[in-house]
Amino acid sequence: MIPVFNPSVGEEELKNVEDAIRTNWISSKGNYINEFEEKFAKYCGVKYGVATTNGTTALHLALASIGIAPGDEVIVPNFTIISTALAVHYLGAKPVFVDVEEETGNIDVKKIEEKITSKTKAIMPVHIYGHPCDIDEIMEIAKKYNLYVVEDAAEAHGAEYKGKKAGAFGDIGCFSFYSNKLITTGEGGMIITNDEKIYKKAQSLKDLAFGKENRFVHEDIGFNYRMTNIQAAIGVGQMKKIDLVLEKKIENAKIYNSLLKDIPGIRIPFTKNYVKNSYWMYTIRIDPSFGVSKNEMRKKLLEEGIDTRDFFFPLNEQPIFKKLGISSNEEFPISKKLSNEGIYLPFGMDLKKEEIKYVCYTIEKIMQKRL
Numbered sequence: 001m002i003p004v005f006n007p008s009v010g011e012e013e014l015k016n017v018e019d020a021i022r023t024n025w026i027s028s029k030g031n032y033i034n035e036f037e038e039k040f041a042k043y044c045g046v047k048y049g050v051a052t053t054n055g056t057t058a059l060h061l062a063l064a065s066i067g068i069a070p071g072d073e074v075i076v077p078n079f080t081i082i083s084t085a086l087a088v089h090y091l092g093a094k095p096v097f098v099d100v101e102e103e104t105g106n107i108d109v110k111k112i113e114e115k116i117t118s119k120t121k122a123i124m125p126v127h128i129y130g131h132p133c134d135i136d137e138i139m140e141i142a143k144k145y146n147l148y149v150v151e152d153a154a155e156a157h158g159a160e161y162k163g164k165k166a167g168a169f170g171d172i173g174c175f176s177f178y179s180n181k182l183i184t185t186g187e188g189g190m191i192i193t194n195d196e197k198i199y200k201k202a203q204s205l206k207d208l209a210f211g212k213e214n215r216f217v218h219e220d221i222g223f224n225y226r227m228t229n230i231q232a233a234i235g236v237g238q239m240k241k242i243d244l245v246l247e248k249k250i251e252n253a254k255i256y257n258s259l260l261k262d263i264p265g266i267r268i269p270f271t272k273n274y275v276k277n278s279y280w281m282y283t284i285r286i287d288p289s290f291g292v293s294k295n296e297m298r299k300k301l302l303e304e305g306i307d308t309r310d311f312f313f314p315l316n317e318q319p320i321f322k323k324l325g326i327s328s329n330e331e332f333p334i335s336k337k338l339s340n341e342g343i344y345l346p347f348g349m350d351l352k353k354e355e356i357k358y359v360c361y362t363i364e365k366i367m368q369k370r371l
C-alpha cells in the first residue's frame, strides 16, 4: 500500500529525545522548548513563538490571548478542518462562515465584508492545503473594521505570500505539528506573533495563568496547553530538515502536476503566481466530466494499493453546527463542490518517483475505463 502520508523522523530527533530523557528534562520546563520556539519563530520571520499541545489548542489559545469572549463573532472560511470553528466555539463566541474561492479553496475575500457586524472581533483565514490566501486584502479589511487577524497556518509551514512566510502577517499565526504536517512533534502546535503583549498573555494562559507574585493566585482562566520537552526535542531535530522536506514536497508535486495535467476531468492544484505553495497534501479534484465518481475512484485506487483521503466537509453542513443553530440555511456552493470533488493522493516523505508514476498511470487507466 502506498500511504497518503508518512513522516520523516530519524537519528537527529532520536539523539535529542535521548538527551531529554537522559537529563531527566521530560516536562515542559526543559531547554528544547525555548530552542524550538525560537527556531520556529525565526524561520517564520517573527519575534515570538509559544509552543502548545496541538494545532487546535494553538487556535484556542490564540483567540483567548486576544480576548475573544461570549457574544463575539469570528469570521472563518467554510471549507476547513473543524478545529478552526471549534476554537471560536470553545470561547463562547460564534464562528461566522464565509464561502471559499474555487481555484484555491481559500476564503473568498470578496465575501468577507458582507459578514462583518458590530459583534465581529476577528478574521481567521486558513491557508488551505499549503496555498496562502490573499492575506493583503484580508489585512486591509481588518484594518478598515478594526479587527484582529489570526491565521490558521496549520497546513502552511514554509509557504510564502509575496516573499513573506504564511502565519507572519496577522496578529497571530497558528501551526500544528501533528504527524502529517510539514514538520512534526507527534502531536504539537505553536502560535507565533510579533506583539509582545500577546506573547506574554499567551505564555501565561497556556500555563494555567499562574500568578506572578503568588503562583497559586489566578487572575485569568488559563489552560494547560504545555508541550513537553520530549516533543520539543523532536521539533528541534525537525527544524534542521524543514527546508529539505519542503523542497522534496514541491518537487514531488511538480512531478504529479506534469503527469496529471493532461488527463481530462482531473484538476491539479492551482498556484497563484505571487505565492509559494507548500503543498501540505497533494490534492486533485475529480470533475463530473471524468466519468467516474470520486468514491468509485477512491475504491478503485485502493484496490490497486493506493491510499487516498477525502477533502474537508463544509462547516455549515456539520451536524453539530446545525444542531447548535450555528449554521443557517445559507448556501455555500463552492465549499460543497470542493468537498464533493476533492481527494489527496499519496504524498509521504518516502514516496518514490516510480510510485508517483504508478499512481498517475492508474488514474489514467481508471479514466479510460480499463480498471
Ligand SMILES: *Cc1c(COP(=O)(O)O)cnc(C)c1O
Pocket (backbone or CB within 6 Å): 054, 055, 056, 057, 080, 081, 083, 084, 126, 152, 153, 154, 155, 176, 177, 178, 188, 189
Ligand atoms: C491540522 C490542522 C489543525 C489542527 O491541528 P491538530 O494538531 O491536529 O490539532 C487546525 N487547522 C488546520 C487547517 C489543520 O490542517
